[in-house]
Amino acid sequence: MKRFLSPLKYISGILLIMFFACDDDYATVETDIEGITNFNTDSIKFPVVSFNRKLGPVQTNNLSSNLMGIYNDPIYGQTTGSVVTQIVPTSFGFNFPEDIAVDSVILTIPYYAKNIGADAEGTPLYELDSLFGDEPVSLTIYQNNYFLRDFDPDSNLSEAQKYYSNSNQTINFDNFIGELLYENDEFLPNDQQIVINDEETIAPSLRVHLNNGNEFWDNLFFFNTPNAGSQPEISNQNNFKDYFRGLYFKIEEAMTGNGHMMMMNFSQGNVIVYYSWVIETTIDENGDPLEIKDDSFIRMNFTGNRLNILENDPTNTVIADADANADPIDGDQSLYLKGGEGSMAVIDLFNGTFEDPETGTGVPALEYFKSKKDSWLINEANLTLYVDQNQVNGEEPNRVMLIDLENNVPIVDYFFDGTTNNANPSLSKSFYSKILERDSNDEGVKYKFRLTEHLNNILLRDSTNVKLGVYVSTNVNEIQQATALEYDDTDTHSGSVMSPRGTVLYGSNSNVPDNKKVKFELYYTEPDK
Numbered sequence: 001m002k003r004f005l006s007p008l009k010y011i012s013g014i015l016l017i018m019f020f021a022c023d024d025d026y027a028t029v030e031t032d033i034e035g036i037t038n039f040n041t042d043s044i045k046f047p048v049v050s051f052n053r054k055l056g057p058v059q060t061n062n063l064s065s066n067l068m069g070i071y072n073d074p075i076y077g078q079t080t081g082s083v084v085t086q087i088v089p090t091s092f093g094f095n096f097p098e099d100i101a102v103d104s105v106i107l108t109i110p111y112y113a114k115n116i117g118a119d120a121e122g123t124p125l126y127e128l129d130s131l132f133g134d135e136p137v138s139l140t141i142y143q144n145n146y147f148l149r150d151f152d153p154d155s156n157l158s159e160a161q162k163y164y165s166n167s168n169q170t171i172n173f174d175n176f177i178g179e180l181l182y183e184n185d186e187f188l189p190n191d192q193q194i195v196i197n198d199e200e201t202i203a204p205s206l207r208v209h210l211n212n213g214n215e216f217w218d219n220l221f222f223f224n225t226p227n228a229g230s231q232p233e234i235s236n237q238n239n240f241k242d243y244f245r246g247l248y249f250k251i252e253e254a255m256t257g258n259g260h261m262m263m264m265n266f267s268q269g270n271v272i273v274y275y276s277w278v279i280e281t282t283i284d285e286n287g288d289p290l291e292i293k294d295d296s297f298i299r300m301n302f303t304g305n306r307l308n309i310l311e312n313d314p315t316n317t318v319i320a321d322a323d324a325n326a327d328p329i330d331g332d333q334s335l336y337l338k339g340g341e342g343s344m345a346v347i348d349l350f351n352g353t354f355e356d357p358e359t360g361t362g363v364p365a366l367e368y369f370k371s372k373k374d375s376w377l378i379n380e381a382n383l384t385l386y387v388d389q390n391q392v393n394g395e396e397p398n399r400v401m402l403i404d405l406e407n408n409v410p411i412v413d414y415f416f417d418g419t420t421n422n423a424n425p426s427l428s429k430s431f432y433s434k435i436l437e438r439d440s441n442d443e444g445v446k447y448k449f450r451l452t453e454h455l456n457n458i459l460l461r462d463s464t465n466v467k468l469g470v471y472v473s474t475n476v477n478e479i480q481q482a483t484a485l486e487y488d489d490t491d492t493h494s495g496s497v498m499s500p501r502g503t504v505l506y507g508s509n510s511n512v513p514d515n516k517k518v519k520f521e522l523y524y525t526e527p528d529k
Helices: 007-019 214-220 237-243 318-324 365-370 412-416 452-460
Strands: 039-046 048-054 066-073 077-085 100-110 113-118 124-128 137-144 177-187 194-197 200-202 205-209 247-253 261-264 270-283 289-301 306-312 334-338 343-349 377-386 399-404 444-450 468-473 481-483 491-493 502-506 519-527
Touching: 048 318, 048 334, 066 137, 066 247, 066 306, 077 261, 100 214, 177 205, 318 334, 318 343, 334 468, 365 452, 377 452, 377 502, 412 452, 468 491, 468 502
Parallel strands: none
Antiparallel strands: 039 519, 048 343, 066 077, 066 261, 077 247, 077 306, 100 205, 100 270, 113 124, 137 177, 137 247, 194 200, 270 289, 334 343, 334 502, 343 468, 377 444, 377 519, 399 468, 481 491
């Protein structure tokens, strides 16, 4: 239905839309239309082709967080996440006293958890975030003996070294295992706060003793050897990273259950080596020798290189088959999105059959769109993708991302969106990319993107109509590029690498019901003829 507006009402309406943007209203005021008294508004659907692309191994070093555990997806099978990381003392220039010995070594890695109140005694209560599954896994922590270099020797050391999700196939860290430092065949994260002492508590964390006899740690820091603190191996960061090459968090299936996967906040974790020495020996009240000790500690943080190993079930061929059968001409019937070493969908706007609504003849859709440069004001442009609940069995990701594949960044509407929320990323950028709409049974219905500024760039600024990529995301604020090893023209981003979940969407193939096909729709205003 068409609607006619006076200039005053039109301008007022635009301002209201700008200040009170919602799901159905989004606008821009850039236009060359001047001196026109009456306008009409309408919408148009343009063709779009969508097809699958397998990502293969993806870059996983130096992510802000890491996945650790086992995730069983009803469509994509099992994914196992292990971590290899360097740890480095926070300072050097050690000046150790004589006759010292390690008392304990404690590793702490915070979980992502939010405070949800307190119990009757005032004890804080927490809810774990980014936890997928609730059954145990087998966790072992080893000394890693493989050196994680900073620079790529194939680039004459001019580029940073990249490590990929398939590193256990190319390196196989199992062949570089050192001392066993911790093992738990039934590891499951706990949502309780941790009491350190009478005065100190911390939020839920992986907090364990790294034990292999304290002699291992004594020897690591050359305790009880002459001039221990001046040993070259522990004199600076580079030497130390080559000397003690870090830890290997190896995940395997537990004896029972389907496991769990969890996001771990390694960047805020540490390993603390507590040590002491005798400063005086006296006699106690019973006449026995009594040693008076002093103590100190060495703090090591998870700085330096850190990578995720993501091993997919090799018997599950859903992604491989979808990639092999991808149809970039007519589009695919189903779009398979999976995080980590998974898959994404390619979106080709304006591709496909299009009938000129004015003449009824077939014309190139992009040319028709560009012919409207001097007459259309784009009020809103949307891309809508529908969840295929016939294939999805719940646990769909709440967010997906739309990426400009030529420049490997989110489309421009992402950066125009001022709803950034760092405290609760699931609500961030909610104008550009709507949170998954669910029905009354909590099943996913559709994802919706706004393309308004992206389309304005094509129409008004002659930008290239680049192909777009749709990825799942665990955090839409995480947009750091991550290389997809098998492609020169496709990268992914850190938010997708860190997402274990997947989903299936309807594609654009002619076999898809019209009410489920990928929908590319534009709302515009033009002068009344």
